[in-house]
Amino acid sequence: MARMKFICDAERCIECNGCSTACKNEHEVPWGVNRRRLVTVNDGKPGERSISVACMHCSDAPCMAVCPVDCFYKTDEGVVLHDKDLCIGCGYCFYACPFGAPQFPQAGAFGLRGKMDKCTFCAGGPEDNNTAEEFKKYGRNRLAEGKLPICAEMCSTKALLAGDGEVIKSIYQQRVQRRGKGEEVWGWAMAYERGDKKMSATAQVKS
């Protein structure tokens, strides 16, 4: 069984925001929530790089660990999903997540946040696949249709890779060998190494 992961290749990302736009459109993401966002480091200076960030579907997911009602679950493919019917909107997943993935449609007084929303790796939620109910809460379930996440599928420079961790890692390794730089995959140490040391792309490429 594939273990789904994301890689954003900072040497290729041109900060076009296509991924976050496509995601919003595909899933009709609530107003104010961006399941994917672009961060540019050293903006306007030498060494400028951009990264597209979303839920990394961590091996040892902090959101799952701190949820007071255990509304998170992990699919066989390693995708971290949650049940909006159980979510109480406490914000703990948002405190714990290193990547700022969990977001809330509201930020009201007295802790009124609404139900948490985050990237689903285009894998929907606990409802039956591709039902109207699932779409309304979580967006489209592309994995159930045999497709990969829309953000990576439409990435114009193929900076964003989504799919089986082993496959996208080997693609990335080939790129690093050819260009001789950018060997450090952003986010993998945080997302996957804490839970599973063997899956480290950084360690593999550097050795």
Add this chain to the structure above:
Amino acid sequence: MKSNNGKWLATLVLAFFAGLTQAIAQAPAVVAPPAAVNAAPAPAAVVAPTAAVNVASEPANPAAQPAVLAAPVLLPGSTAKPGWNVPQPWDKVQSVPQYASVPGHEANVLEQDQGQWWRTMRNGPVTFYGGIILLVMPTILLIFFAIKGPFRLHDKPTGRLIERFNSAERMVHWTLAFSFIALALTGLTILFGKHVLMPVIGASSFAFLTTIGKNVHNFVGPLFTFSLVVFFILYVKDNIFQSRDLVWLAKLGGLMSGHHVPSGRFNAGEKIWFWLSIVMLGIAVSTSGVIMLFPNWNATRELMTDANLVHAILSTLFIAASLGHIYIGTIGTEGALQGMKTGSVDETWAREHHALWLEEVQSGRRAGAAMGAAQPAAGDD
């Protein structure tokens, strides 16, 4: 990439394109030679020799070529330093606010590590030791009650009632008390519920209950803080420490001898409960609660996780201490609950527990606290 022929070719092609990229990036500097200015495909024309130089300078033996390309050689006159475009390691930049075109609070921070620390603390010692404290405290009280039983009155009640708490004092006490109980129960559900309650009642019932609990917690919290302020104003006068409190403390209030040490309206134990728990824990728990209560104030995640830890640890201590207070005020002391329930206590109770206060009331030195009319003592005694 295993084939050496392919590698040589690929290296050549890549070196060309690397040089091309370099030249385009440096275009203004490159254009300097007059001959190149008129040439239409200026960058390409200039780059070709660069790439050739790059390749020619390499060893003739293709097998010795490294798989990873060396950095392209800079053009003469270039001011660029080698490695100028190499990004900093991610751990240097990813937790520092950067530029993000997508709006949102802290959207420009790639990674934060505080949350992981918070998770370790909350799911670890705060839950574990907090749980132990909350189990040990009632156990101690039960053992104490089983061995020593309640503090009973030594003499018979006289039937003469003395007003101990007026209606405002009682109202604010009970507002504080019931809001505290509501907050304690709902708060404990959020920290311990998934270990204790969820396995029993199931995930969806538990989530339903916790949704209600969370909203009760969030709306009762400000009521608790408000009644805390009013409580402080009404009760602070009689809770100021005096020298005679040291005597009371030295004898532990007569716990060992069985004879009460004379005290004013509140004894030293009650004063410690007032200052340590009501005032200090109350302020700390309220402040940390308010930080988390208003996500619309855009506090950073770091501040909110710190507030959560302070809130969880101190609330646990507060609940443990309140168990002691509730014990002493109800089953632990005969006649104590009556004072807060009806507002009046029997003269005997007042003499045995707060002799100095009784003297003040009887001599008329204490304004507002009038002697009640002689009537049968209410209740079972």
